Each structure stands twice: as C-alpha cells, then as structure tokens.
Amino acid sequence: MSEFRNMKELYIEEFKKFESSLNGESSAPVHKLRKEAIANFSGLDFPDTKNEEWKYTSIAPLLKYNFKPSYEKKNIAKENLEKFLFDRHEYNLLVFVNGHFDEKLSSVKNLPGGVIAGSLTTAIRENSPVIKEHFGKYADHKNQIFTALSTAYVKDGAFVYVPDGKIAEDPIHILFLTDTGSEQILSQPRNLFVVGKNSVVTIIEHYSAVTPGIYFTNAVTEIFAGENSAVDHIKLQEESKKAFHIARMEVDQERASNFSSHAISLGAELSRNDYNTRFNNEGGECTLNGLFLLEGSQHFDVHTLIDHAKPHCSSHEHYKGILDDKSRGVFNGKVIVRKDAQKTNAFQENNNIILSDEALVNTKPQLEIFADDVKCSHGATIGQLDKDSMFYLKSRGISEEAARTILIHAFASDVILSIKVKAVKDYIEEILSKRFNN
Amino acid sequence: MLLEIKNLHANIEGREILKGIDLKVNSGEVHAIMGPNGSGKSTLAQVLAGREEYKVTQGEVFYNGKNLLELAPEDRAREGLFLAFQYPVEIPGVSNTNLLKTALNEIRKYNGLEELDAMEFLALIKQKMKLVDLDQSLLSRSVNEGFSGGEKKRNEIFQMAVLEPKLSILDETDSGLDIDALRIVANGVNKLKSKDNATIVVTHYQRLLNYIIPDFVHVLYNGKIVKSGGKKLALELEEKGYDWVKEEKEYA
Ligand SMILES: Nc1ncnc2c1ncn2[C@@H]1O[C@H](COP(=O)(O)OP(=O)(O)OP(=O)(O)O)[C@@H](O)[C@H]1O
Ligand SMILES: [Mg+2]
Numbered sequence: 190m191s192e193f194r195n196m197k198e199l200y201i202e203e204f205k206k207f208e209s210s211l212n213g214e215s216s217a218p219v220h221k222l223r224k225e226a227i228a229n230f231s232g233l234d235f236p237d238t239k240n241e242e243w244k245y246t247s248i249a250p251l252l253k254y255n256f257k258p259s260y261e262k263k264n265i266a267k268e269n270l271e272k273f274l275f276d277r278h279e280y281n282l283l284v285f286v287n288g289h290f291d292e293k294l295s296s297v298k299n300l301p302g303g304v305i306a307g308s309l310t311t312a313i314r315e316n317s318p319v320i321k322e323h324f325g326k327y328a329d330h331k332n333q334i335f336t337a338l339s340t341a342y343v344k345d346g347a348f349v350y351v352p353d354g355k356i357a358e359d360p361i362h363i364l365f366l367t368d369t370g371s372e373q374i375l376s377q378p379r380n381l382f383v384v385g386k387n388s389v390v391t392i393i394e395h396y397s398a399v400t401p402g403i404y405f406t407n408a409v410t411e412i413f414a415g416e417n418s419a420v421d422h423i424k425l426q427e428e429s430k431k432a433f434h435i436a437r438m439e440v441d442q443e444r445a446s447n448f449s450s451h452a453i454s455l456g457a458e459l460s461r462n463d464y465n466t467r468f469n470n471e472g473g474e475c476t477l478n479g480l481f482l483l484e485g486s487q488h489f490d491v492h493t494l495i496d497h498a499k500p501h502c503s504s505h506e507h508y509k510g511i512l513d514d515k516s517r518g519v520f521n522g523k524v525i526v527r528k529d530a531q532k533t534n535a536f537q538e539n540n541n542i543i544l545s546d547e548a549l550v551n552t553k554p555q556l557e558i559f560a561d562d563v564k565c566s567h568g569a570t571i572g573q574l575d576k577d578s579m580f581y582l583k584s585r586g587i588s589e590e591a592a593r594t595i596l597i598h599a600f601a602s603d604v605i606l607s608i609k610v611k612a613v614k615d616y617i618e619e620i621l622s623k624r625f626n627n
Numbered sequence: 628m629l630l631e632i633k634n635l636h637a638n639i640e641g642r643e644i645l646k647g648i649d650l651k652v653n654s655g656e657v658h659a660i661m662g663p664n665g666s667g668k669s670t671l672a673q674v675l676a677g678r679e680e681y682k683v684t685q686g687e688v689f690y691n692g693k694n695l696l697e698l699a700p701e702d703r704a705r706e707g708l709f710l711a712f713q714y715p716v717e718i719p720g721v722s723n724t725n726l727l728k729t730a731l732n733e734i735r736k737y738n739g740l741e742e743l744d745a746m747e748f749l750a751l752i753k754q755k756m757k758l759v760d761l762d763q764s765l766l767s768r769s770v771n772e773g774f775s776g777g778e779k780k781r782n783e784i785f786q787m788a789v790l791e792p793k794l795s796i797l798d799e800t801d802s803g804l805d806i807d808a809l810r811i812v813a814n815g816v817n818k819l820k821s822k823d824n825a826t827i828v829v830t831h832y833q834r835l836l837n838y839i840i841p842d843f844v845h846v847l848y849n850g851k852i853v854k855s856g857g858k859k860l861a862l863e864l865e866e867k868g869y870d871w872v873k874e875e876k877e878y879a
Contacts, residue, residue: 576680577716581770584676584712585730585786586704586737595729599720599769 196252200338201231203258207342210260219313219324219343226330226340233334245519245551246461246490251433256375256405258342259287263368267294269399273364276612280359281306286366286399288376289345299359304390305350306361309379312348319350323383327411327439333463335435339377339409346379346408349392353385353415360391360423360610367432369402380410384418386443391421391610397456398429408436414446416470421449423613427620428456430485437463442502444470451608452479452491453617459488466504467496468530479508480604482624483516483548490519495535497526500560503534509604510541511597512548520552524567528559537567542574542600544593574600594625628689629654629794629825635686637674644670646850647686652794655822659836659861660829662847663869668829669713671847672798676710677703691793704730705737707793711783711800713829718770723782726770727752727789734790755788759815777808784815791819796827801835813838833865846872 204227211220235252236243263286270284283306284294290308297306305312312320330340347363365378384390396406406428414420428434434457442448454460466475481489495504510518520539541550554567574596582592598621605621608614630652637645644667652658662668674681675688677700688695691706698706718726731751732742743751756763759781771779780800787795797816801809816826816839828839836844836858844860845852846869854860854872864872 575716575718578718580676580678580700581712581716581718582726582730583700584704584710585726585790586701586734587726587730588701588733589699591729591733592701595721595725596718599718602720 194255196235196255197231199255200258200341201227204341207258207260211344217313217316218321222325223341223343226337229331230334230337230341233332233337235334242492245517246459246488248459248461250459251405254373254403254405256373258375258377259289260344262289262291263287263370265291265294265366265368265399269366270294270364273366273395273397275362275610275616281361283307283347283361283363284366285345285347285364285378286368287374288365288378300357300361301355303352304355304357305348307348309346309348309381310344312350312381317350319383320381323411323413324381325411327413327441328409328437333437335407336409336437339379339407342377343379344377346381347394348380349382349390351384351388351390351418353387355385355388357388357390360393360613362393363395365394365396365406365408366399367397367402367404367406367429368399369404373402374404375407376404377407377409380408382410382420383413384415384420386416387418388415389419391423393423393425393610393613395425395427396434397427398432401429401431403431404429405433406435408434410436410438412438412440412448414440414442414448416443417445418443419447421609422451423608423610424450424452425613425617426452426454426456426460428460430456430458430487432457434460436460438465440464440466440475442466442468442470442473442475445472447474449476450478451604452477454479454481454489454491455620457487457489460490462491463493464491465494465496468499468502471499471501473499473502475502475504476607477504477506477508478604478607480601481508481510481518482601482621483511483518484513485516486514487516489517490521492521493523495524497524497530497533497535500529500531500533502530504536506537507604508539509601510539510550511544511601512541512550513544515545515547517548518550520550520569521555522553522567523555523557524565526556526558526560526563526565530560531562533560533563533565535563535565539569540600541569541571542597543571544574590625594622597621597625628652629691631689633687635671635674635688636684637670637681638684639670639681643684644681644850645674648847648850648852650845650852652825652827654793654825656843657820657826657828657839657841659841659844660827660847661831661833661844661861661864664831666847667850668847669798672710672713672796672827672829675703675796676700676708701733702737704790705734709787709790709792709795711780711787711795711797713798713802715771715779715783717772717774719772721770722767723770724752724766727786730786731789752789755785758788758818759785760811761785776803777805780804780812781808784812788815788819793824794827795819795824796829798829799831800828801830801832809835810838833861836861848872
C-alpha cells in the first residue's frame with residue numbers, strides 16, 4: 190500500500206502518468222484543454238462548508254481517499270448487465286466500465302441514419318467537428334474544481350450526436366458501471382449530447398456498480414438542445430451505497446427547444462449534483478424533475494440553476510425527497526429571470542418527507558427576478574407521512590408497512606409518472622416497492 | 628353479542644371526551660347514536676376503529692368475543708369492523724381501486740381466504756358500484772381527491788359494500804347530502820343489512836332515520852349516553868331538541 194496523499198497534489202502529479210497513457214492522442218486539440226484544466230485545477234481549492242454553495246455538504250469524507258484514476262479498460266461479463274436493463278428497451282445500449290466504453294457490451298440497433306451514439310474517445314480521435322464546436326463550451330472549468338479535474342483527465346464518456354431533423358424513437362440507454370476490485374477507483378465519464386434543429390431524442394444516464402465498493406464518480410455532462418428540438422433526459426443514479434458521486438449537467442437551450450430532466454437518485458454515500466440550464470433564445474421549455482430516496486447515512490445535495498436569459502420561456506421544476514434513518518438531503522434551486530426575460534413562466538417546488546426523527550433536509554428555493562412581466566412561483570415543504578391518511582388506510586385492513594409503502598409511492602408518483610419511457614418507470618416503481626416492502 | 632362497551636372513558640391531549648359509555652349491539656340490529664355537536668360521537672367511532680391519538684383510560688370493549696382495544700386498527704378491520712368517516716381523507720396518488728384491492732385482499736388473507744385476482748376483483752366492484760350508484764370514473768381517481776361531499780360519502784358506503792363488514796359505524800354519513808344522495812346511501816345500507824351484521828348510525832338529524840329504521844336510538848351528551856329508546860325517541864328529539872334531554876338529565 191502506498192502512502193496517503195493530499196488529493197490535489199496526487200492528481201497534479203498523476204497527470205504526467207495520464208499523459209503518457211494517451212500515446213499519440215496527446216496531440217489532439219482536446220489536449221490543449223486538458224493542460225489548461227490541470228493548470229486551473231492547481232490554482233483551485235476543494236470547497237469547504239464556508240463556501241456558501243457547499244454550506245450543507247462537506248466533502249471531507251471524499252478527501253480521505255486516494256482514488257486512483259482508471260486508465261485501462263476492465264472486462265466484465267455480460268451477465269453483470271442483466272439486472273440493469275429495462276425490459277426490452279435496450280435497442281440502443283452504451284456500456285461504460287470504470288469510465289471506459291465497452292464496445293462488446295454495447296449495441297446500437299435502432300437509430301435513424303446519421304445519428305451517432307458511441308464513445309467520446311472515438312469522436313475525439315476522429316476529430317469530429319461537433320467536438321470542436323461544442324466540447325467544453327458549456328461546462329466551464331475555470332471556477333469549478335471538479336469540472337477542472339474532469340476536463341484535465343478527459344478521455345472517454347458518452348457521445349451522442351443527432352443531426353438536424355432526426356427523430357430517434359428508441360431511447361439511448363447509457364450504463365456507467367464501476368467495478369472496483371481491490372482498488373478505490375476514480376471514474377470520470379465525460380458526456381456530450383448534441384441535438385440538432387427539429388430533432389428528438391431520449392437519453393438515459395444510468396450509474397451503478399458491479400460490486401458494492403468505495404469509489405468516486407466525477408461525471409460531467411454537456412447538452413446542447415438545438416432549435417425546436419425535444420430532448421428528454423433521464424438520470425438514474427444507483428451507485429454503490431459507499432460510493433461518492435459528483436455530477437454536473439450543463440444544458441444550453443436554443444429557440445423553442447424543449448428539454449426535460451428526470452433525475453432519480455438512490456445510491457451513493459455522498460452525492461452532489463449541479464444541474465444548470467440556460468435559455469439562449471425565446472420560446473424554450475424546460476422541466477427539471479427529481480426524486481431522491483435516502484437511507485442510512487446517505488447525503489444528497491442537488492443545486493439547480495435555471496437561467497431565463499430570454500423572454501417567452503417556461504420552466505417547471507419539481508423535486509421530491511424521501512429521507513429515512515440519519516440521511517440528509519439538500520435542495521438548492523435557483524431561478525434567475527433576467528431583465529429582458531419578459532413573459533417568463535417559472536414554477537419551482539420541493540417537497541420532502543421525513544420518515545425518521547434523525548433525518549434532515551435543507552431546502553432553499555430561490556427566485557431572482559429582474560423582469561416585471563413574469564409569472565413565477567416557488568415553494569418548499571418538509572413533513573411526515575400524513576397521520577390521517579395512515580389511519581384511513583389501516584382502518585380498511587391495510588397493514589402499517591403496506592400503508593407506508595402506498596403513501597410513499599403516492600408521494601413519489603407524480604415525479605415517476607412524468608417519466609415517459611414506460612420500461613424505466615416500471616423499473617423505478619419496482620425499486621421503490623422492494624425498498625419499502627419489508 | 629357482537630359489541631359490548633362497558634364504562635368506556637377516553638381522552639385526547641389530556642382532555643376527557645368519553646366519560647363512561649355503555650352500549651350493547653347484537654347482530655341484526657341497527658343502532659342510532661344522536662347528540663349535539665361536540666358531544667363525543669366521532670370520538671366514540673374513532674376509538675372503536677383504533678385511532679391511536681385517543682387514549683382509553685377506563686373501561687372495556689368486547690367485539691365478537693375479542694378484546695377490541697387490544698387489536699391494531701388494521702386487525703379490527705380484518706375482524707369485520709368498518710368505520711365510514713365523517714370526514715373521509717383525500718389521498719393524492721393512491722387510486723381508489725388500488726386501495727380497495729389491497730384492503731380486500733389483506734382482509735381475505737387474514738381470514739384464510741384466497742386473494743382475488745384482477746378479473747374477480749373487477750367483477751366484484753362492478754356489482755357493488757351499482758349499489759351506491761357510483762360513477763365508474765371515480766374508481767381510477769385518487770382516493771377522495773376532488774370528490775364532492777356527496778361523492779365522498781357514497782365512496783365510503785361503496786367501500787363498505789366491497790369489504791362486507793360485520794359491524795359498520797357510519798359517522799354522519801348523511802350530513803351534507805341532498806335528498807337523492809341520501810336515498811341512495813340509505814338504500815345501499817339497507818341492502819347490505821342482514822341478520823349477521825349490525826350497523827351503528829351516528830347522526831345529528833332524524834332525517835336519515837326515515838330511510839334507515841333503527842331498532843334503538845341513543846342520545847350521547849357530554850361524553851355519556853344519557854337516554855336510550857326505540858325509533859320514536861328520534862322523532863321526539865327532532866321535535867323537542869336536545870335541550871330537553873339535557874334538562875331531563877340535569878334534573879334527574
Ligand atoms: N384531535 C382533537 N384534539 C382536541 N380536541 C378534540 C379532538 N378531537 C375532538 N376533540 C374535542 O372533543 C369533543 C368531541 O368531539 P367529537 O368530534 O367527538 O364530537 P361529535 O359529537 O362527533 O361532534 P359533531 O357533531 O360536530 O361531529 C369536542 O369538544 C372536540 O373539540
Ligand atoms: Mg362528529
């Protein structure tokens with residue numbers, strides 16, 4: 190066993206090793222970005238709780254480990270995949286193991302011509318103009334240390350490109366699996382989804398582990414929703430209960446585009462999610478829905494920002510939390526309506542249910558409005574399962590446990606029902622039933 | 628005897644509401660409990676159904692040979708006790724059908740019966756829906772959510788029809804109903820009546836008792852049953868008001 194190292198020093202030093210593992214690829218334009226990012230990384234500090242944005246989330250537990258960047262592909266058996274698949278909907282499946290694309294386990298069967306669903310490595314190697322135009326443009330690495338780390342070590346991740354006027358009927362299921370073995374791994378999937386004018390696509394980011402271990406996923410996803418496109422994004426985070434999950438999603442919305450996000454978070458000991466969307470032009474619609482289900486000593490933090498930079502856009506955000514045991518949840522949702530963004534519609538809500546005396550949630554919905562002709566509302570609730578409803582169900586012969594399950598389902602139902610892919614909905618319903626049925 | 632209440636005292640948040648209730652109900656009987664606002668009628672109903680917020684401080688309740696107060700609320704229901712709530716709760720996200728199916732199958736399981744499959748269940752509820760003239764569309768909706776007052780009350784009777792209890796306690800099921808709805812509800816209750824079950828009708832008004840004919844009428848006042856009699860008592864109360872009973876009680 191090697192000695193414990195300071196995390197920042199470790200990754201600065203490790204960068205040379207990473208560079209040499211790249212072989213010829215270090216001549217690609219992306220490498221310039223990597224070098225900038227590592228320089229930035231050296232200048233930044235990991236946030237502590239004095240930082241307003243990290244007030245309720247301490248990453249001290251994360252910094253106690255020396256997670257090893259994984260440079261090599263790891264082979265896993267196909268049988269490992271089965272339990273992560275939704276029904277028969279894997280016409281398009283991309284599998285990543287420890288952050289690296291596994292072509293053998295992946296299959297893309299039903300996408301319209303011209304649509305690309307594959308690995309970022311390939312897109313970089315092939316000098317794709319899409320990379321040149323979009324990569325690194327939305328997730329700025331200058332002020333955010335985890336994005337700097339991701340950008341410095343960028344190697345692989347999911348790459349989806351839907352050219353103008355293409356309708357992808359079947360969802361693209363992207364499975365990020367971590368297989369830790371004896372080492373504590375750092376896996377950094379870096380995803381780019383670019384959707385052209387008038388195009389439609391559904392993308393599922395699905396995070397999980399082959400074996401329950403301690404590891405660190407640092408994921409960055411950039412999404413470009415072109416004019417009049419419809420992008421449906423589902424994120425299902427069921428990492429190992431001992432894992433760390435830091436994720437950022439940046440969404441850029443063009444005129445009249447429709448973006449919806451459904452983020453279901455079940456796993457990880459500590460997770461922090463930053464989801465930011467921007468309306469770059471008029472007529473856009475954005476939905477951010479989320480459900481977090483916490484138990485044990487899990488800590489979950491979601492920070493969202495919806496930037497109404499232009500007029501005539503609507504956003505709808507609804508996050509729900511269910512917290513048991515000693516878990517802790519943090520919701521921080523900001524909606525900015527800029528001066529020019531007249532006729533904005535913004536709705537934001539966060540509801541939480543606490544199932545034990547020791548669980549805790551901090552919720553902060555925020556509206557910053559600089560325009561005057563807008564319709565905005567926000568709110569938050571924290572409560573327990575309704576006693577009257579419990580008694581009503583029990584008085585009909587339903588057991589305490591079944592009544593709890595029914596009410597928890599009911600609480601979560603509107604977020605789950607807003608997911609349009611039925612197989613995914615069923616998969617999540619089943620997880621919920623199993624979790625509360627004993 | 629189906630139900631025997633002996634000297635029942637109960638309080639909530641330290642305040643005594645029931646102050647020594649005695650009541651006996653046999654199978655085949657209909658009992659009406661009347662009384663002014665706040666006299667403790669709903670408290671009695673809730674205590675019998677097992678609401679934990681109410682603390683029983685004295686007395687005993689036997690139901691069908693069992694010590695009722697020792698049973699959990701769900702077991703009371705499984706033993707055939709049913710409460711139609713004065714204020715049925717709205718439960719968003721839980722469909723009426725789902726609630727009923729879960730309830731019915733838990734009750735059947737408890738009683739050693741096979742669970743009904745989806746088809747059998749559907750056939751059963753179709754038949755029972757007719758009894759209370761309930762609109763089919765209410766079934767798939769969330770429990771009581773957005774239901775009118777009358778729909779909520781009919782939904783309670785519908786649940787009762789499906790669960791087929793031995794002892795039904797109807798807490799003000801008549802209040803707020805128009806004359807048609809009242810007739811429908813009463814009709815439903817009458818059709819479900821048999822020599823093997825019993826009904827306790829809690830009401831303010833004698834109106835309902837024109838349709839559901841009680842064998843006994845009891846007046847609950849200030850946490851006690853102060854007068855019992857036949858169905859004529861209800862008419863007398865209607866005529867003279869509760870003050871008459873109160874005075875009689877105070878002079879006694
Ligand atoms: N949860 C509670 N907390 C405090 N007091 C209560 C509670 N529930 C009932 N009470 C009190 O107990 C008394 C009896 O109430 P109860 O609801 O049993 O009366 P009721 O006879 O059913 O009246 P109504 O005819 O209005 O339905 C009232 O004074 C009421 O205020
Ligand atoms: Mg009452």
